[in-house]
Amino acid sequence: MRFAVSYRIFAADPAEARARAEGIALEQTVEIPRDVVPAGFVEDEILGRIEEIGREGEGRFRATISYSPASAGDEITQFFNVIFGNSSIQRGLRVIGIEPGEEMARRHPGPRFGSAGIRALCGRPAGGMIAPVLKPQGLDAEALARIGYLCARGGADIVKEDHGITDQPMAPFRERVEKTAAAVARANAETGRRALYFPSLAGQADELEANIRFAKAAGADGLLIMPGLLGFGVVSRIARDPALNLPVMTHPSFLGPYVLSPDTGFDHGVIFGTLQRIAGADISVFPNVGGRFGFSVAECRQIADACRVPEGPGRAMLPSPGGGMSVERAADMAAMYGPDVVYLLGGSLLRLGERIGEGIAAMRAALDAAEAERA
Structure with missing residues (x-):
């Protein structure tokens, strides 16, 4: 019944490591000194319980x-709070x-x-999926919708808005969603394919619910969410609603500080894989190796593995590397990630202007060839 969290503890010796682990068990639950923890239910069930502890290497312990589910309750926010709430403010601890x-x-x-569900929706039964990004910020709704049309017409599997396009006056959320959804639907009708459109959810806190429903009614096929800014609870709210029945793509904006220090925060696979799956995301965007953000091959593989491991939590989801993606790198990326992946394409496609479909077709051919060679 209990859930478990593994922490890397940086300590000088086993005694210090155990003392820090005991501190975590208190901090993440009762948040009072050990000698005043009430006997009975609080001590036996609510208080965190050290299940194992051992040395990983010099100065590092696992x-x-x-923790009891009763401590977490039903809210995903409290669940994540128990996983790494106050302890996240301490140095030398990493989930x-x-x-x-x-x-x-x-x-x-x-x-x-x-x-599997995303593949069924877009009609791509096998192979890597291609997701061009609608940008840059500053274009009006008509211009963004035009790019969306060209991408869907050119063979995109998913047409995703850039996370930085929200509710700016140049392209207000509702106008943009209506026009782009219509443009993608028109392209789908012309090609007989099924490109999916994921707008970037925007609005003040008290507007989000109405905007979610507006996007659904306007013809959006899914939603792009920034959990680092909007909250993992928004992801969960959408994923759990059978009436909405909308897939969710999550974006890593604002989450970088959780992973960039090696001795604090979360492992890359935990925050961009495990936590996203628990929240209910179907696709997790993260910075690709070789792009401008500096994630390593090992870190990207860890994320992809955490997204897809069959043992859960929940259904396997799709990793979505972005940054530095090109036709020239397609073979290397296919070899690294395998077929269950969504590739984000941004600036490299936008250089082509009205010929953007040619770039998508070239990427499709390169991925298909690379995957056929591996088969």
């Missing part, structure tokens, strides 16, 4: 602490693994669609 356990997996079932 501790697994279990390196999460095992939700049977009860928390029931409360938070994960992606509604997952990899």
Whole structure:
């Protein structure tokens, strides 16, 4: 019934590591000194429990602490708060693994669609998927819709808005969503294919619910969410609603500080894979190796593995590397990520202007050739 979190603890010796683990168990639950923890239910069930602790290397220890589902309740915000709330403010602690356990997996079932569901929606039964990005910020709604039309007409699997396009006066959210959804639908009608349109959810906190429903009614096929800014609860709210029945793509904006320091925060696979799956995302965007953000091959593989591992949590989801993507790199990327991936294409396509479909077709051919060679 209990769920477990594995932490990397930086400490001088085993005694310090155990003391820090005991501190985490207190901090993440009762947040009072050990000698005043009430006996009975609070001590036996609510208080975090050290399940194992051992040395990883010089100055590094791994501790697994279990927690009661009663401590987390039904809210995903409190679940994540127990995983790494106050302890995230301390130095020398890093979350390196999460095992939700049977009860928390029931409360938070994960992606509604997952990899298989997204493939069914866009009609791409196998192979890497191509997702051009609508940008740059500053274009009006008509111009962005035109790019969306060209991308869908050219063979995109997913037409995704840039995360930086929200509700600016140049292209207000509702006008943009209406026009782009109509443009993508027109392209789909002309080609007989099924490109999916994912607008970037925007609005003040009290506007989000209405904007979610507006996007659905306007013909959006999914939503792009920035959980680092809007919150993981927004992802969960959309994923759990059968009436909406909309897939979610998450974007890493604002989450960088959680992973960039090696001795604090989260492992890359935990925050861009495990946490996104628990919240209910179907596609997780992250910075690709070789792009401008400096993620390593090992870090990107860790993310992709966490997105797709069959053991969960929930359905397997699609990793979506972005940055530095090109036709020339297609073979290397296919070899690195395999077929279950969504490739983001931005600036390299926009250089082609009205010929953007040629770039998508070239990328499709390069991916198909690389995957056929691997088969």
